[in-house]
Amino acid sequence: MTSEFAVAVHGVVYLNQRKTTISSEELASNVCTNPARVRKVMAKLKKAGIITTKEGLEGGYHFAKDSSEVNLRSICDALDVTFVSSSWKSGNVDTPCMIASGMSGVMDEIYGDLNELCRRRMEEITIKDIQEKLIRNRLDSKA
Amino acid sequence: MTSEFAVAVHGVVYLNQRKTTISSEELASNVCTNPARVRKVMAKLKKAGIITTKEGLEGGYHFAKDSSEVNLRSICDALDVTFVSSSWKSGNVDTPCMIASGMSGVMDEIYGDLNELCRRRMEEITIKDIQEKLIRNRLDSKA
DNA sequence: TAAACTGAAACTATATCAATTACAGATAAA
DNA sequence: TTTATCTGTAATTGATATAGTTTCAGTTTA
Numbered sequence: 151m152t153s154e155f156a157v158a159v160h161g162v163v164y165l166n167q168r169k170t171t172i173s174s175e176e177l178a179s180n181v182c183t184n185p186a187r188v189r190k191v192m193a194k195l196k197k198a199g200i201i202t203t204k205e206g207l208e209g210g211y212h213f214a215k216d217s218s219e220v221n222l223r224s225i226c227d228a229l230d231v232t233f234v235s236s237s238w239k240s241g242n243v244d245t246p247c248m249i250a251s252g253m254s255g256v257m258d259e260i261y262g263d264l265n266e267l268c269r270r271r272m273e274e275i276t277i278k279d280i281q282e283k284l285i286r287n288r289l290d291s292k293a
Numbered sequence: 294m295t296s297e298f299a300v301a302v303h304g305v306v307y308l309n310q311r312k313t314t315i316s317s318e319e320l321a322s323n324v325c326t327n328p329a330r331v332r333k334v335m336a337k338l339k340k341a342g343i344i345t346t347k348e349g350l351e352g353g354y355h356f357a358k359d360s361s362e363v364n365l366r367s368i369c370d371a372l373d374v375t376f377v378s379s380s381w382k383s384g385n386v387d388t389p390c391m392i393a394s395g396m397s398g399v400m401d402e403i404y405g406d407l408n409e410l411c412r413r414r415m416e417e418i419t420i421k422d423i424q425e426k427l428i429r430n431r432l433d434s435k436a
Numbered sequence: 437t438a439a440a441c442t443g444a445a446a447c448t449a450t451a452t453c454a455a456t457t458a459c460a461g462a463t464a465a466a
Numbered sequence: 467t468t469t470a471t472c473t474g475t476a477a478t479t480g481a482t483a484t485a486g487t488t489t490c491a492g493t494t495t496a
Contacts, residue, residue: 206494
């Protein structure tokens with residue numbers, strides 16, 4: 151479910167540009183997915199206090215913070231994103247062989263370590279940085 | 294396909310402990326998968342020069358290097374492991390909207406950056422380190 | 437009180453990934 | 467030189483993960 155992260159970042163960047171209250175339908179259209187998924191993801195961002203929501207008529211999602219002060223770490227924490235993982239486990243915990251019984255644990259330690267590494271890197275990227283990347287990429291593609 | 298990495302690391306650790314030539318069947322039994330998959334993964338390690346193989350009767354796989362001089366970076370390079378990725382892309386490249394058309398590219402840049410970060414971390418872990426981790430974990434679990 | 441929205445859950449469709457099966461080519465032993 | 471045992475590789479099947487769809491209860495405003 152790593153793609154939830156993409157939906158969330160895309161959504162916040164869009165909200166940040168529009169400044170007004172945006173419905174899940176309009177967000178879904180820009181992100182290219184369905185409104186239900188947008189709502190599921192944005193609800194988590196709301197719980198984390200990153201965005202605000204309004205139910206009822208004229209309701210939707212709103213981002214009111216300074217884009218340079220919201221980083222991607224806060225978003226992946228809100229979604230509990232796992233960057234590196236493997237559901238498949240090698241070996242078998244219930245054998246006397248140290249390797250067969252222990253390798254999946256060791257691999258999980260490694261994946262956990264890589265995840266923490268990734269999360270820390272996300273701390274260094276803000277919503278404003280993304281916006282600037284978008285502008286730079288557009289200019290580059292025109293050249 | 295991150296689990297190929299687990300199969301490879303597990304396989305090399307096992308070969309390093311046994312020192313002799315081991316068949317794909319025996320490896321598969323310890324890793325808990327099927328021989329065909331083991332062969333597919335180990336063939337790549339052979340191409341990268343990490344292990345040697347022998348076909349025919351009494352054939353199999355062999356690891357003859359110093360375990361403290363083979364790190365996980367060489368294994369993930371051999372397998373071309375992608376730690377962080379998302380096949381799902383948000384937005385749509387063919388729209389005038391800068392965000393809808395550009396976000397998937399920006400996310401891909403981020404994933405690429407995270408991958409390089411992970412690969413560099415793998416450089417710091419050797420097969421010997423894994424072996425020592427296994428021993429340490431076993432002692433801990435007995436305590 | 438009606439319309440337009442979120443929140444949340446159940447269900448379906450699809451895509452990814454591992455298992456299975458099969459076989460050609462290599463090698464060593466009899 | 468023939469047979470058994472192994473790798474290398476590809477095609478097919480099966481299982482699992484993940485995105486899409488549908489539905490409805492609750493909220494808010496006009």
